[in-house]
Amino acid sequence: MKMVTIKDVAARAGVSPKTVSRVINGEDHVRPEIRDAVQKVVAELNYRPNAFARSLSSSRSYLLGLFIDDPVSGYAAEVQHGALLRCRERGYHLVVEPVDLQREGWEGHVRDSISGLRLDGAIIAPPICDDAELLDVFVRAGIPHVLIAPSTQPETSGAVWMDDRRAAQEMTQYLLDLGHRQVGFIRGPLSHSASARREQGFRAAMAEAGIVVDESAMLRGDFSFRSGLELGDVLLELPCALTAIFASNDDMALGVLITAMKRGIAVPEQLSICGFDDAATSRAAWPQITTIRQPKAEMASAAVDILTDPAFRKQGADHAQRLMLKHELIVRGSAGKAP
Amino acid sequence: MKMVTIKDVAARAGVSPKTVSRVINGEDHVRPEIRDAVQKVVAELNYRPNAFARSLSSSRSYLLGLFIDDPVSGYAAEVQHGALLRCRERGYHLVVEPVDLQREGWEGHVRDSISGLRLDGAIIAPPICDDAELLDVFVRAGIPHVLIAPSTQPETSGAVWMDDRRAAQEMTQYLLDLGHRQVGFIRGPLSHSASARREQGFRAAMAEAGIVVDESAMLRGDFSFRSGLELGDVLLELPCALTAIFASNDDMALGVLITAMKRGIAVPEQLSICGFDDAATSRAAWPQITTIRQPKAEMASAAVDILTDPAFRKQGADHAQRLMLKHELIVRGSAGKAP
DNA sequence: CTGAAAGCGCTTACAG
DNA sequence: CTGAAAGCGCTTACAG
Numbered sequence: 075m076k077m078v079t080i081k082d083v084a085a086r087a088g089v090s091p092k093t094v095s096r097v098i099n100g101e102d103h104v105r106p107e108i109r110d111a112v113q114k115v116v117a118e119l120n121y122r123p124n125a126f127a128r129s130l131s132s133s134r135s136y137l138l139g140l141f142i143d144d145p146v147s148g149y150a151a152e153v154q155h156g157a158l159l160r161c162r163e164r165g166y167h168l169v170v171e172p173v174d175l176q177r178e179g180w181e182g183h184v185r186d187s188i189s190g191l192r193l194d195g196a197i198i199a200p201p202i203c204d205d206a207e208l209l210d211v212f213v214r215a216g217i218p219h220v221l222i223a224p225s226t227q228p229e230t231s232g233a234v235w236m237d238d239r240r241a242a243q244e245m246t247q248y249l250l251d252l253g254h255r256q257v258g259f260i261r262g263p264l265s266h267s268a269s270a271r272r273e274q275g276f277r278a279a280m281a282e283a284g285i286v287v288d289e290s291a292m293l294r295g296d297f298s299f300r301s302g303l304e305l306g307d308v309l310l311e312l313p314c315a316l317t318a319i320f321a322s323n324d325d326m327a328l329g330v331l332i333t334a335m336k337r338g339i340a341v342p343e344q345l346s347i348c349g350f351d352d353a354a355t356s357r358a359a360w361p362q363i364t365t366i367r368q369p370k371a372e373m374a375s376a377a378v379d380i381l382t383d384p385a386f387r388k389q390g391a392d393h394a395q396r397l398m399l400k401h402e403l404i405v406r407g408s409a410g411k412a413p
Numbered sequence: 414m415k416m417v418t419i420k421d422v423a424a425r426a427g428v429s430p431k432t433v434s435r436v437i438n439g440e441d442h443v444r445p446e447i448r449d450a451v452q453k454v455v456a457e458l459n460y461r462p463n464a465f466a467r468s469l470s471s472s473r474s475y476l477l478g479l480f481i482d483d484p485v486s487g488y489a490a491e492v493q494h495g496a497l498l499r500c501r502e503r504g505y506h507l508v509v510e511p512v513d514l515q516r517e518g519w520e521g522h523v524r525d526s527i528s529g530l531r532l533d534g535a536i537i538a539p540p541i542c543d544d545a546e547l548l549d550v551f552v553r554a555g556i557p558h559v560l561i562a563p564s565t566q567p568e569t570s571g572a573v574w575m576d577d578r579r580a581a582q583e584m585t586q587y588l589l590d591l592g593h594r595q596v597g598f599i600r601g602p603l604s605h606s607a608s609a610r611r612e613q614g615f616r617a618a619m620a621e622a623g624i625v626v627d628e629s630a631m632l633r634g635d636f637s638f639r640s641g642l643e644l645g646d647v648l649l650e651l652p653c654a655l656t657a658i659f660a661s662n663d664d665m666a667l668g669v670l671i672t673a674m675k676r677g678i679a680v681p682e683q684l685s686i687c688g689f690d691d692a693a694t695s696r697a698a699w700p701q702i703t704t705i706r707q708p709k710a711e712m713a714s715a716a717v718d719i720l721t722d723p724a725f726r727k728q729g730a731d732h733a734q735r736l737m738l739k740h741e742l743i744v745r746g747s748a749g750k751a752p
Numbered sequence: 753c754t755g756a757a758a759g760c761g762c763t764t765a766c767a768g
Numbered sequence: 769c770t771g772a773a774a775g776c777g778c779t780t781a782c783a784g
Contacts, residue, residue, distance in 0.1 A: 077528065079761055090771045095763065103769050122528035126468040127761035130776045135465065146494045146693075151485045158484065158511060162522065167508050167530065172497060183501065189416065189461035191506065299697040325697070332699040335674070354485075355697060358638040358664070360671040418777055429755045434779065442753050466777030469760045 078121045087115040098123055135192040138381055140170045142199040148353050153199055156371025160378040173202055181211060188215045195219060195381030201266045220377040225267030232380050232395045234373045238268045241366045241401040242275025245320060245348055248403060250283050253412035254318040258291040258309040262322040272322045272350060288314055295326045302329020310337060317412045324349035324356040327363050342410030352404055361407030369399045417460045426454040437462055474531040477720055479509045481538040487692050492538055495710025499717040512541055520550060527554045534558060534720030540605045559716040564606030571719050571734045573712045577607045580705045580740040581614025584659060584687055587742060589622050592751035593657040593685060597630035597648040601661040611661045627653055634665045641668020649676060656751045663688035663695040666702050681749030691743055700746030708738045
């Protein structure tokens with residue numbers, strides 16, 4: 075199919091290609107009559123500028139990259155969707171790049187995207203947003219990038235995050251307010267920096283309430299359903315008789331819930347369970363899981379906003395932008411009064 | 414950062430840009446010594462061809478589009494991941510485009526991708542792969558496209574699918590072999606063509622066994638967890654005393670499972686439940702759900718293979734390719750002997 | 753087997 | 769406010 079080019083539009087509108095370019099890019103200094111005439115022809119011919127030609131001559135690609143560890147997770151899906159919709163509003167496209175830091179050659183793949191695709195910016199999801207070597211690739215390439223929920227905020231990177239520590243503290247306080255004193259905690263993996271922040275929040279709330287944390291009830295999981303299943307079993311065998319278990323994410327909380335069911339322990343009557351993330355699965359359980367809503371899609375949209383903001387783009391990576399978004403405690407059925 | 418171009422490589426290797434082009438594209442007719450020399454310089458300079466320049470001068474973009482209704486679903490994530498990895502192997506990139514047919518303006522978005530990005534091909538996921546108007550946009554644009562699990566197979570489109578009908582028939586047969594006679598069925602939504610095929614399979618197996626299907630135990634859900642929850646309630650109230658419920662997908666099966674739990678019905682001792690899809694959630698339940706594995710990632714990889722196959726590309730859309738992949742019955746704990 | 757010329761469809765930098 | 773020229777970094781089509 076013959077594609078319509080800027081020349082076709084120019085010829086038909088009786089102006090130069092440059093004028094058409096001005097109109098489609100919304101630049102100033104075009105007489106309104108001419109602008110209207112050109113727009114009419116654009117509509118008639120159903121003209122779409124060739125993104126490649128545009129990128130080749132300008133230094134912009136209108137392409138953003140989303141670099142992510144595990145693109146199959148529900149977390150990834152929500153982040154991606156948030157980014158996708160905002161990109162569309164801004165006239166950008168999104169390229170998703172899985173990055174497996176364990177596998178030889180990841181650096182080459184990342185470089186390929188950056189150089190081959192001339193990405194205008196990158197969004198880097200956790201946990202890989204905490205990898206110094208990876209960030210260095212972006213810094214050296216001079217490409218603006220925004221980290222989602224990173225542990226530290228390098229000068230050279232933008233960042234969007236929520237307060238994991240405070241959220242975990244609130245959740246713990248919620249359990250304390252319900253009368254729980256024997257609370258078990260399942261940590262996330264060391265590879266995710268959020269794990270440490272959530273643990274800190276838990277400890278802070280317990281300390282503030284003057285409760286000594288029972289270290290034998292502080293287990294480490296890997297954010298998987300299976301680890302919740304197994305560690306729930308361990309926690310429920312403990313002599314201290316826990317009345318509540320706070321898991322660092324919803325998948326593990328779900329595992330604990332199932333374990334309790336298998337043992338015939340009523341939730342929340344005999345055991346309260348809460349999670350973190352507000353994953354889709356936290357609603358697909360019974361009782362539904364009390365959790366913290368993490369603004370995943372919003373963090374991704376905000377990252378796109380930062381990267382596509384003309385002011386930000388002009389200032390360059392020196393002026394990295396930072397933004398903290400609000401979380402929310404979602405009260406559902408899995409946590410109740412202490413027995 | 415100054416980018417390395419083909420000229421830089423050519424100059425340093427002492428050859429013409431055209432020769433470098435030949436080498437990086439793996440064309441024939443280059444003397445081995447020269448090829449090696451060029452490759453050495455490419456490595457030294459860390460040269461990456463500019464994808465935009467390449468696309469502008471050739472008629473190829475090395476870009477595939479994945480058009481999908483609901484990019485947040487687990488189904489979408491698996492399809493996307495399958496496509497992504499294969500694209501990478503083939504030197505292609507993948508652009509994900511959410512398409513909401515209910516919303517005004519979807520056609521414009523789709524056209525933008527096709528024309529603006531000059532996509533080399535498109536993968537269209539269910540259920541939108543059954544929309545004639547949407548397909549027409551691709552056909553008129555003359556862009557090769559492969560449908561994932563479509564209901565019909567238009568001459569002008571490639572297709573990759575599994576035998577939903579037969580899979581549902583096998584699952585039903587499995588229940589029958591376990592001694593079940595009173596089997597309820599939860600259909601999927603009309604918008605998904607797979608719903609009808611799965612229902613046909615169920616009916617075929619029942620008919621073959623000489624069992625008259627109780628139409629009051631044939632309900633229609635919408636593939637959501639919630640609809641499984643609600644329809645499970647309805648089915649368990651039925652006077653015919655079902656011993657098994659076959660839900661058309663795992664999310665609904667999970668809903669039925671939770672409903673049974675709430676009612677204190679033991680699964681699988683008193684009630685067998687099975688689903689379809691092998692979604693991640695089917696394993697995050699207790700008992701785990703007996704289901705049909707749908708080769709989602711494999712279908713996507715196969716679609717990429719078709720679209721990037723040089724032979725296919727040469728023949729053009731006339732010679733649309735078709736491929737059926739195998740499913741598998743996954744026996745887990747949610748279905749057992751009839752009581 | 754190798755290369756010089758032309759061109760893909762835009763935008764940049766400049767001139768008027 | 770508008771346009772002619774040059775160029776982005778490759779590939780195509782052709783010549784040798």
